Amino acid sequence: MxxxxxxxxxxxxxxxxxxxxxxxxxxxxxxxxxxxxxxxxxxxxxxxxxxxxxxxxxxxxxxxxxxxxxxxxxxxxxxxxxxxxxxxxxxxxxxxxxxxxxxxxxxxxxxxxxxxxxxxxxxxxxxxxxxxxxxxxxxxxxxxxxxxxxxxxxxxxxxxxxxxxxxxxxxGMQVKDTKAPYVSAVFAYPKDGTSTINGKNERVELRLIPKDEGAYDVEKITAYGNIGFGVVSNDKQDLAPNNNGVSNIQTFFNGNKSLEVDFKRFSFDESKHIRRYVDYDYYKSNKSKIQKLFIEQNNPLSLYKDAYDNGFVLVEDSTASVYKIKINDYHKNETWVTIPIEGKPETIEQDDFIDTSEKALVYSSKATTLNSGLINVKFYENTLYDDTYINFRVNSDTLFLDEDRIPMQKNFYINYDLSNYKSEHQEKLFVARYYGNYWKPYYVSSSRKGNILTARTKSLGTFALATDTVPPTIKPINFQDKKWISKYRYLKVKIDDDLSGISKYRATVNGKWILMEYDYKTNTLTHDFNDNIVKDTKNELKIIVTDNVGNSSTFEATFFRK
CATH class of the missing domain: 2.70.70.10 (Glucose Permease (Domain IIA))
Incomplete structure (x- = not known):
């Protein structure tokens, strides 16, 4: 040493x-x-x-x-x-x-x-x-x-x-890459209620005009006040069709550097803040990630450099400006996007009315608890990035908690009081999130203390109590009860649970624990006889599988080996 x-x-x-x-x-x-x-x-x-x-x-x-x-x-x-x-x-x-x-x-x-x-x-x-x-x-x-x-x-x-x-x-590792990054969309964002882009006070997609490889123009925009920009960009290497990430993004306003995003290193603790870096609302609606080239509050990412005014630019009346985006891959292939801007204040109709009848204000800087009947939702300090109005409604045991379009920094907690349920029924209850075309329930990580069932999640949506009384299934794949399997190296079993999901499993042969590797993608348990644990001719196999609410199934079989 x-x-x-x-x-x-x-x-x-x-x-x-x-x-x-x-x-x-x-x-x-x-x-x-x-x-x-x-x-x-x-x-x-x-x-x-x-x-x-x-x-x-x-x-x-x-x-x-x-x-x-x-x-x-x-x-x-x-x-x-x-x-x-x-x-x-x-x-x-x-x-x-x-x-x-x-x-x-x-x-x-x-x-x-x-x-x-x-x-x-x-x-x-x-x-x-x-x-x-x-x-x-x-x-x-x-x-x-x-x-x-x-x-x-x-x-x-x-x-x-x-x-x-x-x-x-x-x-010093080398990847063959002679292709410049490509851009599929560009957006502009108002910083506040006084800023406008093309007469609007909201995110605006700009008309992108591809030129030669590595160059894009954007149709001239009119703007006023403090605005930011966002880009959808990827890179391709020579030997693969994959849409990979870029290495560096820099922005310039009238020739002066405004912001740099450098992807050389980051910490795992900050990686979760990708939800703040991209436009999360747009991503959840369109499955496309806009990289916001400006820094909003509560964004601790260390990827930023040389951020002047947090990447926002000030467009004044009767001015002609140019905003440019330079995008590099690791091999210094570069792409430029040029956005001409005409400074022009425009009056927009302000709708000051906010219907809060089914909305609740959740604070970023302090804890917020939402209550209705036997359900409460707890947002701790710094769960959200911004103070946000969230749709909140309860109907029986169904919780309507907006849509998964608001980024979270950490988990929030949904608490169900199960006092109205019999104790034997409580054990089979779990909190489910419902989504998809068939409104299928999906298990949300939960724990129960007394009569309180608590689920934790980072995603808003529709939640309800669900009951799972059906135990998991266990089926042999490559053997049969009371048969010889001397020629097989592996023992394979398929396990499945169609509601709350598999929680744990245990397998023994002749009372001894055996290692079975679990592949959740194929729902398969596999034992390698080369572990040299199974040595007897006649072997009694026992597998117990338990789901997330405690339903268990037991599978037993006899097999023979020489």
């Missing part, structure tokens, strides 16, 4: 002279670096923390450590990164490898011992710096599709010593 720490300090001293060490980290796969997702790409609830590297639609490709170091964290979860490895390197950085199919044998043996000790598929361990040393170019795992992956690929990150993800391309 002393040798490792000495090397760590010496290497940090050398690389401290360069902001991003080049040629230190290798590409973690043996195939060309082609991206399915880029760093800081805009996802629905966060900025993407790494590179999604294509694996040619295959699983099982060798994954190499990007440099020497030690495995500092192993996490296996049903969602998120699935099977993930974290390697800490002597230069202070940590690399992350997510959605793995499996680990190398040495690491697989280590983590399975932990899983059997804890009797849990989901585990998280933090080995010390001497336990799992890895060499340069060592195979540490195999690419897969575990966790919340939407298809086979490798999620790869580089984090600094404060656990902040950084763009791996900063460290």
């Amino acid at each position: 002393k040798q490792f720490l000495l090397f760590f300090l010496l290497t940090c001293s050398v690389y401290g002279q360069s902001e991003y060490p080049q040629d230190y980290f290798r590409h973690p796969l043996d195939i060309p670096l082609v991206l399915a997702g880029s760093f800081a790409e805009l996802r629905s609830t966060h900025f993407h923390g790494g590179l999604d590297i294509k694996t040619q639609q295959r699983e099982g490709l060798k994954v190499y450590t990007a440099a020497e170091g030690y495995v500092s964290r192993i996490k296996i979860s049903e969602f998120g990164y699935g099977k993930a490895l974290y390697v800490t390197h002597p230069n202070g950085y940590t690399t992350v490898y997510g959605h793995l199919q499996k680990f190398s044998k040495r690491l697989e043996d280590f983590i399975k011992e932990c899983q059997y000790e804890k009797e849990s598929f989901e585990v998280e361990v933090f080995p010390n710096s001497e336990e799992l040393l890895v060499e340069p170019n060592e195979v540490i795992g195999y690419s897969g599709n575990t966790g919340s992956s939407g298809g086979p690929h490798l999620h790869f990150e580089i984090r600094d010593n404060q656990e902040r993800p950084m763009n791996p391309l900063l460290f």
Whole structure:
């Protein structure tokens, strides 16, 4: 360990002279670096923390450590990164490898011992710096599709010593990209009630005029007062059709820099504020993310630089101005958008009447509680970004709480008083959110204390109590009761629950706990006989599956192996 720490300090001293060490980290796969997702790409609830590297639609490709170091964290979860490895390197950085199919044998043996000790598929361990040393170019795992992956690929990150993800391309990795970012829409926003754009005091989509590659004009607009702009923009690399994120956006007003958004690094704590960075209302209605090129209150993102007047520009009467947007991908391919502005005050009709009969004012800077009958909704301080009127109505046990178009910083809480329900019925109740074409109920994470059932969520919408009395289903996939399965390496079972969802499961053979890996995308439990737990000829299998309100099913079968 002393040798490792000495090397760590010496290497940090050398690389401290360069902001991003080049040629230190290798590409973690043996195939060309082609991206399915880029760093800081805009996802629905966060900025993407790494590179999604294509694996040619295959699983099982060798994954190499990007440099020497030690495995500092192993996490296996049903969602998120699935099977993930974290390697800490002597230069202070940590690399992350997510959605793995499996680990190398040495690491697989280590983590399975932990899983059997804890009797849990989901585990998280933090080995010390001497336990799992890895060499340069060592195979540490195999690419897969575990966790919340939407298809086979490798999620790869580089984090600094404060656990902040950084763009791996900063460290010398190369992706072929000769294409400039493209723009699909541009919008203008009034800052307040006295500002106008084309005679309106609301978000206005501007007419975009494509020119040569990397250049767009916008039809001249009339405006007055303080206004901001937003853009919908993506990038494509040469070898992939994916719509990836851009690397840098700068804005200029009459030649002077107004704002810069730089996607080199961010912290996971701030990533949730993507809901403030994009126009959340527009995204929920149109499935398109407008990047707002101005900074509103309660926006703590560290991505901004050189923000003059928070990115807003002042358009005065009888002036001719030009607003420009410069968009770069990581390889410095650039795109310009030019917006000519005529300063012209225009009178708009102000509708000062706000129908508050079914609206409630929820404050940003202090807690707000909404009550009606046996339901109350609690918004703690700083749950919303702005003071907002929210539609609030209760009909029996159905709560109408506006629509999911208002961004939240954190969860709010819905409390149902179940005093009117019999105790045996209370146990099967859960809070459901209703949406979709068929108005299907979806389980909202809930807990019960006494007669109070509490659900927490970040999404407004329609909620109601739902009852689940049907236990999960358990069906064998590749075996039958009282049959021989000696030729099979895996034991597979399908589990499902059509209402509140699977909460937990437990499997034993001859009374011993066995590891069964759960893939929620296929509702499959899989046991690997190579774990060498099942050694008898005659085996009694027992699986218990429980849903989120406590309904349980038990499956039992006998199988034989030589």
